[in-house]
Amino acid sequence: MVINTQIMNQKTNPNPNRVHNARQILLSLMMVGLVMLQVSCNSGQLYKRAITLPDSVWNSGDRVRFVIPVNKPPEKAALHLFFRYATAFQYNSLQVKCTIFSPDNSILVEDTMDLPFRTEEGEVEGVGFANVWDIDFVLLKSTDIFSKKGHYTIEIAHAMPEKQVFFIGEVGLLLERVE
Numbered sequence: 001m002v003i004n005t006q007i008m009n010q011k012t013n014p015n016p017n018r019v020h021n022a023r024q025i026l027l028s029l030m031m032v033g034l035v036m037l038q039v040s041c042n043s044g045q046l047y048k049r050a051i052t053l054p055d056s057v058w059n060s061g062d063r064v065r066f067v068i069p070v071n072k073p074p075e076k077a078a079l080h081l082f083f084r085y086a087t088a089f090q091y092n093s094l095q096v097k098c099t100i101f102s103p104d105n106s107i108l109v110e111d112t113m114d115l116p117f118r119t120e121e122g123e124v125e126g127v128g129f130a131n132v133w134d135i136d137f138v139l140l141k142s143t144d145i146f147s148k149k150g151h152y153t154i155e156i157a158h159a160m161p162e163k164q165v166f167f168i169g170e171v172g173l174l175l176e177r178v179e
Contacts, residue, residue: 050172084170103150
């Protein structure tokens with residue numbers, strides 16, 4: 001009789017850990033599917049790289065550097081800057097300084113930008129899961145920035161008044177061919 005009661009309880013009261021694990025597996029499979037879909041749709045990518053910041057802290061003066069090899073200059077390209085950040089990121093926007101160097105090391109672009117990470121209502125921007133969010137900004141669309149063969153260097157530094165910016169986990173760059 002005890003065995004039947006245990007079986008009966010298992011059918012009517014599912015183990016909460018088992019339900020939680022099933023949800024985690026389902027959400028993980030959904031994320032993998034979305035990533036695979038995104039990868040298959042990004043055939044115009046010329047370069048993509050993300051750099052992880054140690055302990056999700058970006059120190060003043062630390063430059064994140066990307067070196068993009070351009071073997072066949074695209075007719076038209078878009079340059080994206082993307083971030084992975086935590087909801088605990090304490091600011092509504094992030095000020096960054098972006099410098100693009102040509103293959104001969106001359107400065108092509110040097111600009112400081114204010115990138116919004118929250119809406120006017122204070123909600124986080126981007127696409128997220130739990131407390132981790134990804135946000136993407138188009139820095140430029142151009143026909144002439146990447147017009148020569150060679151290695152272009154792009155440096156990104158935070159331009160916030162504070163010495164350290166917390167909860168930025170990754171800084172990434174994407175160069176893609178556009179129509």
